[in-house]
Amino acid sequence: MSADLVLAHGLVANADGRRVAHVVVDGGRIADVVDAGQPVPEAARVIDATGLVVMPGGVDGHCHIAQTTGPYTTLDDYATTTTAALHGGTTTVLDFGIPAHAGETPLAAALGKLDLAAAARCDVALHASVVEWDETVPGQLEELAARGIRSVKLYTTNRGTTMADGDTVLRTLREMARLDGLAYVHAEHDEIIVDCTQRHADAGEIGIAELPRTRPELAEEASVREVLALAEYTGAGVYFVHQSTPGAVDLVTAARLGGQAAFSETCPHYVALDSSVYAGPLPEFYACCPPMRDPETVAGLRERLLGGAVDTVASDHSCYSLDQKREHTDDIRQMPHGLPGVETRLPVTFTQMVGEGLDGLEDFVSVFAAAPARLNGLRGKGAVAPGYDADLVLVDPAAVRAVDGAALHMGTDFSPFEGLRLRGWPTAVVAGGRVVLDRDGFHDPGPAGRVLEQAPLSEALSWGPLGAPATESHAARSTR
Numbered sequence: 001m002s003a004d005l006v007l008a009h010g011l012v013a014n015a016d017g018r019r020v021a022h023v024v025v026d027g028g029r030i031a032d033v034v035d036a037g038q039p040v041p042e043a044a045r046v047i048d049a050t051g052l053v054v055m056p057g058g059v060d061g062h063c064h065i066a067q068t069t070g071p072y073t074t075l076d077d078y079a080t081t082t083t084a085a086l087h088g089g090t091t092t093v094l095d096f097g098i099p100a101h102a103g104e105t106p107l108a109a110a111l112g113k114l115d116l117a118a119a120a121r122c123d124v125a126l127h128a129s130v131v132e133w134d135e136t137v138p139g140q141l142e143e144l145a146a147r148g149i150r151s152v153k154l155y156t157t158n159r160g161t162t163m164a165d166g167d168t169v170l171r172t173l174r175e176m177a178r179l180d181g182l183a184y185v186h187a188e189h190d191e192i193i194v195d196c197t198q199r200h201a202d203a204g205e206i207g208i209a210e211l212p213r214t215r216p217e218l219a220e221e222a223s224v225r226e227v228l229a230l231a232e233y234t235g236a237g238v239y240f241v242h243q244s245t246p247g248a249v250d251l252v253t254a255a256r257l258g259g260q261a262a263f264s265e266t267c268p269h270y271v272a273l274d275s276s277v278y279a280g281p282l283p284e285f286y287a288c289c290p291p292m293r294d295p296e297t298v299a300g301l302r303e304r305l306l307g308g309a310v311d312t313v314a315s316d317h318s319c320y321s322l323d324q325k326r327e328h329t330d331d332i333r334q335m336p337h338g339l340p341g342v343e344t345r346l347p348v349t350f351t352q353m354v355g356e357g358l359d360g361l362e363d364f365v366s367v368f369a370a371a372p373a374r375l376n377g378l379r380g381k382g383a384v385a386p387g388y389d390a391d392l393v394l395v396d397p398a399a400v401r402a403v404d405g406a407a408l409h410m411g412t413d414f415s416p417f418e419g420l421r422l423r424g425w426p427t428a429v430v431a432g433g434r435v436v437l438d439r440d441g442f443h444d445p446g447p448a449g450r451v452l453e454q455a456p457l458s459e460a461l462s463w464g465p466l467g468a469p470a471t472e473s474h475a476a477r478s479t480r
């Protein structure tokens with residue numbers, strides 16, 4: 001019997017090791033991984049992967065798609081975000097259902113996103129979000145968990161839009177512990193940031209160049225400390241998004257050593273860029289929270305990433321156009337904050353983590369695909385092994401290309417990484433067994449993405465470093 005596809009003679013890289021092998025794809029799944037000493041199995045199509053790295057498709061746990069925050073809405077939808085993700089070797093993205101205004105419930109926000117997800121080109125999953133507590137929230141979270149949405153985003157800052165107050169954070173953490181789910185937390189101490197920003201505004205220093213000074217590292221670390229205490233008190237699993245300082249990562253490491261289910265995410269921009277960008281000619285390219293940190297902090301964060309203390313690297317993809325960014329460069333309080341990045345996560349992170357001799361490759365695969373699949377409870381994702389979904393990326397590790405924002409596919413017109421020379425651009429991408437990118441270009445699979453359900457946190461944490469294979473019931477339970 002002939003398989004659908006074979007990737008022959010590639011260096012197959014997983015979070016736990018590498019070997020030269022043939023990857024056999026059939027029916028949308030990985031049917032086998034055959035030692036390269038064996039003949040190439042028969043298939044309808046064979047792609048020669050000699051000299052290429054074959055790794056699991058990326059899982060980006062942190063993307064904001066068509067998100068409204070205050071007066072701004074991000075510019076891309078599910079079709080553009082997932083198309084850009086596939087171009088960048090990411091085959092699963094997680095978005096957030098965040099209430100856009102007072103009165104929108106967590107359930108309504110999440111269900112609205114499920115409707116939009118029908119246009120997805122790759123598999124997707126969703127985090128819910130709680131901004132305001134009321135007595136209906138536990139029932140809503142229960143209903144969401146029953147639909148396989150078992151993670152919830154909380155913001156400790158952004159007063160007036162997405163911030164949850166301390167009581168709401170505590171009660172939501174308690175519910176997530178009860179429902180065996182995970183809390184995703186944007187941790188920045190709101191009172192410090194509000195005060196620090198006001199003092200800068202009073203001094204007339206409130207333009208984009210001042211951004212890093214208005215959001216001190218202390219504000220991030222103070223909030224991480226506080227949320228870790230609430231998580232310990234309630235017994236909830238907690239995942240800190242976009243950690244930007246070594247001190248914040250170290251707090252999570254210490255909590256984990258103390259027995260807490262605590263996890264650390266950073267983003268490509270916090271390790272590849274530093275605060276000197278705000279003194280450059282285009283500071284508006286870098287309006288995001290937290291801001292890029294000073295070079296010493298960045299070096300410390302990079303050390304934590306390379307040393308294995310950071311669990312995942314996610315994009316925090318948020319597409320605003322330069323026009324939107326430039327409306328209020330004289331007042332950061334009114335600017336839309338967030339950077340496009342779902343398409344560049346692979347090459348930026350690969351260049352940071354993988355040496356010319358391919359040292360660090362397994363650790364890269366872990367933060368790029370395996371760990372985000374596992375921590376988000378996604379079966380069938382994050383490994384090149386029999387029984388996993390056939391989501392695969394081929395990378396020529398020797399090829400170097402500079403970032404050209406105009407050639408990218410995200411719903412915006414710039415890249416914060418413009419001009420950076422990077423290794424790790426995908427040469428071919430397979431999603432759900434379909435070749436969606438190869439030397440001939442992009443082959444749009446249409447709205448083929450499924451909405452994935454998340455396993456309970458305790459179950460996901462019992463999986464090994466490669467996560468868990470797909471199951472038939474898992475496929476049947478997918479919404480589409």
Ligand SMILES: [Zn+2]
Binds near residue numbers: 062064241316
């Ligand atoms: Zn975010």
